Amino acid sequence: xxxxxxxxxxxxxxxxxxxxxxxxxxxxxxxxxxxxxxxxxxxxxxxxxxxxxxxxxxxxxxxxxxxxxxxxxxxxxxxxxxxxxxxxxxxxxxxxxxxxxxxxxxxxxxxxxxxxxxxxxxxxxxxxxxxxxxxxxxxxxxxxxxxxxxxxxxxxxxxxxxxxxxxxxxxxxxxxxxxxxxxxxxxxxxxxxxxxxxxxxxxxx
Numbered sequence: 001x002x003x004x005x006x007x008x009x010x011x012x013x014x015x016x017x018x019x020x021x022x023x024x025x026x027x028x029x030x031x032x033x034x035x036x037x038x039x040x041x042x043x044x045x046x047x048x049x050x051x052x053x054x055x056x057x058x059x060x061x062x063x064x065x066x067x068x069x070x071x072x073x074x075x076x077x078x079x080x081x082x083x084x085x086x087x088x089x090x091x092x093x094x095x096x097x098x099x100x101x102x103x104x105x106x107x108x109x110x111x112x113x114x115x116x117x118x119x120x121x122x123x124x125x126x127x128x129x130x131x132x133x134x135x136x137x138x139x140x141x142x143x144x145x146x147x148x149x150x151x152x153x154x155x156x157x158x159x160x161x162x163x164x165x166x167x168x169x170x171x172x173x174x175x176x177x178x179x180x181x182x183x184x185x186x187x188x189x190x191x192x193x194x195x196x197x198x199x200x201x202x203x204x205x
Contacts, residue, residue, distance in 0.1 A: 169205030
């Protein structure tokens with residue numbers, strides 16, 4: 001089985017390939033070919049304090065044959081953050097979303113204080129969700145999802161995320177993965193005690 005990759009760490013190679021095929025690479029280039037590749041790519045939107053959980057979630061997607069974009073591996077974005085350069089931060093976030101076919105918003109009690117997560121959701125909705133089949137019902141649209149960490153109750157879900165596909169624990173995450181993963185991939189079986197996400201997500205939701 002071919003594993004997924006973190007496209008944040010591969011982004012520079014991808015850019016080089018695109019530049020070799022196109023004379024001009026404008027900032028608003030829509031990476032349609034990358035979106036329509038053989039594997040889905042999930043952009044993990046999150047608050048920086050939740051990065052350890054996101055690292056585990058990204059690894060779990062990778063093992064399921066799904067590409068993901070986790071910005072802590074994007075060296076250019078991290079450099080822009082160190083320099084407190086909001087223009088370049090915005091550019092690299094938009095770039096990561098354009099490379100993705102799906103978005104999961106990882107939410108915790110800390111997310112409400114994030115300055116960037118609401119922007120990522122808005123841009124992701126315009127870039128990803130608005131291009132889906134308008135005839136689909138809400139529960140058939142998996143392009144935008146929220147994933148609630150263990151500490152989050154149903155009452156803590158922001159209203160603007162209630163339009164997204166709900167992932168409230170390991171059970172619903174596996175159901176989500178089954179919907180978007182390559183057909184030939186089979187999820188690894190775990191017991192409750194040895195599941196890699198047991199400390200971060202509820203087991204039976």
